[in-house]
Amino acid sequence: MKTVSRVLNHEPNVSEETRRRVEEAVARLQYRPNPSARTLAGRRSYLVAMLYDNPSSNYLMEVELGVLDACQSQHYNMMLAPLVYDAKDIVAKVEVLVVQSRVDGVVLTPPITDDQALLRRLDELGVPYASVSPKEENRRIGVIVDERRAAAEIVGHLASLGHTRIAHIKGHPAHGASGWRLEGYREGLARAGLRYEPALVVDGEFSYDSGYVATNALLDLARPPTAIFAANDDMAAGAICAICERGLSVPRDVSVCGFDDTPIARHIYPALTTVRQPTREMGRLAALELLKAIRKPGSGGMVEVPYTLQLRRSTGPAPA
Amino acid sequence: MKTVSRVLNHEPNVSEETRRRVEEAVARLQYRPNPSARTLAGRRSYLVAMLYDNPSSNYLMEVELGVLDACQSQHYNMMLAPLVYDAKDIVAKVEVLVVQSRVDGVVLTPPITDDQALLRRLDELGVPYASVSPKEENRRIGVIVDERRAAAEIVGHLASLGHTRIAHIKGHPAHGASGWRLEGYREGLARAGLRYEPALVVDGEFSYDSGYVATNALLDLARPPTAIFAANDDMAAGAICAICERGLSVPRDVSVCGFDDTPIARHIYPALTTVRQPTREMGRLAALELLKAIRKPGSGGMVEVPYTLQLRRSTGPAPA
DNA sequence: CTGAAAGCGCTAACAC
DNA sequence: GTGTTAGCGCTTTCAG
Numbered sequence: 120m121k122t123v124s125r126v127l128n129h130e131p132n133v134s135e136e137t138r139r140r141v142e143e144a145v146a147r148l149q150y151r152p153n154p155s156a157r158t159l160a161g162r163r164s165y166l167v168a169m170l171y172d173n174p175s176s177n178y179l180m181e182v183e184l185g186v187l188d189a190c191q192s193q194h195y196n197m198m199l200a201p202l203v204y205d206a207k208d209i210v211a212k213v214e215v216l217v218v219q220s221r222v223d224g225v226v227l228t229p230p231i232t233d234d235q236a237l238l239r240r241l242d243e244l245g246v247p248y249a250s251v252s253p254k255e256e257n258r259r260i261g262v263i264v265d266e267r268r269a270a271a272e273i274v275g276h277l278a279s280l281g282h283t284r285i286a287h288i289k290g291h292p293a294h295g296a297s298g299w300r301l302e303g304y305r306e307g308l309a310r311a312g313l314r315y316e317p318a319l320v321v322d323g324e325f326s327y328d329s330g331y332v333a334t335n336a337l338l339d340l341a342r343p344p345t346a347i348f349a350a351n352d353d354m355a356a357g358a359i360c361a362i363c364e365r366g367l368s369v370p371r372d373v374s375v376c377g378f379d380d381t382p383i384a385r386h387i388y389p390a391l392t393t394v395r396q397p398t399r400e401m402g403r404l405a406a407l408e409l410l411k412a413i414r415k416p417g418s419g420g421m422v423e424v425p426y427t428l429q430l431r432r433s434t435g436p437a438p439a
Numbered sequence: 440m441k442t443v444s445r446v447l448n449h450e451p452n453v454s455e456e457t458r459r460r461v462e463e464a465v466a467r468l469q470y471r472p473n474p475s476a477r478t479l480a481g482r483r484s485y486l487v488a489m490l491y492d493n494p495s496s497n498y499l500m501e502v503e504l505g506v507l508d509a510c511q512s513q514h515y516n517m518m519l520a521p522l523v524y525d526a527k528d529i530v531a532k533v534e535v536l537v538v539q540s541r542v543d544g545v546v547l548t549p550p551i552t553d554d555q556a557l558l559r560r561l562d563e564l565g566v567p568y569a570s571v572s573p574k575e576e577n578r579r580i581g582v583i584v585d586e587r588r589a590a591a592e593i594v595g596h597l598a599s600l601g602h603t604r605i606a607h608i609k610g611h612p613a614h615g616a617s618g619w620r621l622e623g624y625r626e627g628l629a630r631a632g633l634r635y636e637p638a639l640v641v642d643g644e645f646s647y648d649s650g651y652v653a654t655n656a657l658l659d660l661a662r663p664p665t666a667i668f669a670a671n672d673d674m675a676a677g678a679i680c681a682i683c684e685r686g687l688s689v690p691r692d693v694s695v696c697g698f699d700d701t702p703i704a705r706h707i708y709p710a711l712t713t714v715r716q717p718t719r720e721m722g723r724l725a726a727l728e729l730l731k732a733i734r735k736p737g738s739g740g741m742v743e744v745p746y747t748l749q750l751r752r753s754t755g756p757a758p759a
Numbered sequence: 760c761t762g763a764a765a766g767c768g769c770t771a772a773c774a775c
Numbered sequence: 776g777t778g779t780t781a782g783c784g785c786t787t788t789c790a791g
Binding site for chain 4: 760761762763764765766767768769770771772773774775
């Protein structure tokens with residue numbers, strides 16, 4: 120019996136001959152190990168959890184699918200753990216999860232990626248974790264995009280269209296992405312030889328409504344911008360709405376671009392110029408690195424994936 | 440020990456006093472039963488799977504959250520089973536799932552709700568299932584909305600605005616919803632005393648692009664419609680794009696309405712008049728009925744949930 | 760390299 | 776109403 124167990128778990132100390140015979144029998148009998156018995160007896164659960172906040176976004180659905188891809192390919196199960204990110208009980212919740220479900224590892228998505236208390240506790244518990252787009256500080260295992268460079272590039276695109284007054288709507292302050300995109304904005308401006316003007320940078324929080332509000336503030340300026348770089352697509356959609364409501368036209372009067380390339384980018388009119396992140400692939404790669412670390416502690420690392428600029432109809436030449 | 444087990448599983452034959460004391464101890468010790476041990480010893484897995492196709496929609500993400508709500512509240516786990524709905528290997532895939540993961544039940548979403556071969560096999564295996572918006576034929580356990588009445592009502596709204604040439608873009612033929620919405624369209628027309636005109640009904644498949652294409656066909660008609668009822672929001676968004684591209688305005692020249700009230704409905708310009716389904720609640724209720732059936736075979740039923748009309752800016756008076 | 764023995768934490772079946 | 780006993784199907788430990 121133990122020999123069969125060894126073969127199934129790819130453990131050493133089985134003769135080639137025995138291994139072959141076991142495998143033949145497994146195939147013939149269509150034998151499938153019982154996951155619960157494995158979990159109960161062993162110390163692995165073959166289960167990883169995906170922790171996330173803000174459940175209703177397309178972004179997360181994509182990441183989730185990627186994580187699922189990776190797990191299924193390695194005969195792991197995935198469980199979902201939506202958490203309300205308010206930093207109070209989050210550590211306790213995760214503890215319950217780890218203790219009760221005995222998860223072998225977790226995938227973190229922003230902004231949970233950057234909860235220091237949680238990361239510390241996970242380290243203490245010895246639970247490996249992979250992060251999707253974490254802030255600089257905990258770059259250990261996971262996947263990342265050079266968002267700063269992407270933002271600089273899209274701002275460069277705006278500048279190349281002749282825009283000189285380019286505004287930026289910031290993202291939610293708890294997300295690392297907001298910082299990178301702002302830095303990229305400034306970098307893009309600098310490269311194009313444009314001056315950074317604080318009045319053209321307004322707060323947002325990644326929601327449609329915040330984009331709408333922020334844009335109205337920008338359009339009320341004595342010298343309003345001719346282009347707006349919103350830190351994500353939802354806010355860009357809100358910006359377009361605010362612009363249209365004033366009887367202005369996108370991109371004739373104001374150009375707008377976003378970030379993420381969620382489905383909404385293609386579904387609004389005019390279609391949005393934005394930065395595409397390979398979200399599903401990111402989930403897959405993060406999970407794959409996590410699984411490496413689960414198998415062999417210390418292995419797994421940070422992988423960087425490429426972005427692509429999606430030039431569509433929401434950006435055009437600066438008005439004369 | 441067994442007494443504790445009884446309390447935790449809400450089984451009968453425990454005195455109120457004992458039950459209370461056990462619960463107190465559970466709370467004090469933060470005791471959490473081990474799912475694997477339960478599964479191994481008992482015949483239940485405390486696991487339900489959600490089967491779905493077409494993973495990248497907001498609709499599914501919402502349903503998923505609802506199912507998760509219900510499962511968590513009853514200490515069940517949920518697993519995701521994305522399936523490519525092409526009716527060939529779907530039965531085999533589900534068999535593996537049921538046999539290997541020993542799921543106690545499954546939640547079905549359209550169009551998987553209506554795969555007769557799958558339903559038959561599930562019945563044979565004795566695996567209970569709940570369906571979200573299934574076609575008439577398998578109304579056993581699940582949740583449903585009176586989509587037909589909703590469609591009739593929204594068409595009535597269009598008629599009350601003075602529209603007499605109201606077009607309809609149909610949904611994907613494999614979905615029961617497409618049929619109901621078409622019926623509702625005809626019913627709404629009839630009630631308003633308007634004639635049903637086959638030329639004003641065009642095919643779609645629930646995608647943005649199909650709505651765009653369909654709308655162009657409608658606008659090319661000798662006598663184009665002044666209002667379009669698209670069978671879902673994505674197609675309505677495509678319709679708005681097609682209309683805007685011709686230099687026409689929504690709702691001044693053409694009114695547009697959709698169905699579902701997904702986030703895109705609020706995020707496009709102008710915001711979409713549509714029918715809101717309580718999607719998350721539907722997932723929750725479907726799962727709850729499933730859990731009833733798991734606990735007590737034969738119980739659980741079909742529950743109907745209310746819809747609400749969301750009147751927004753994409754519909755207005757018929758042009759003079 | 761192989762296998763026997765002893766559980767993992769729970770529930771089913773059956774006493775009491 | 777409550778407790779006892781015997782596993783569920785594996786992995787661990789340790790002896791051969």
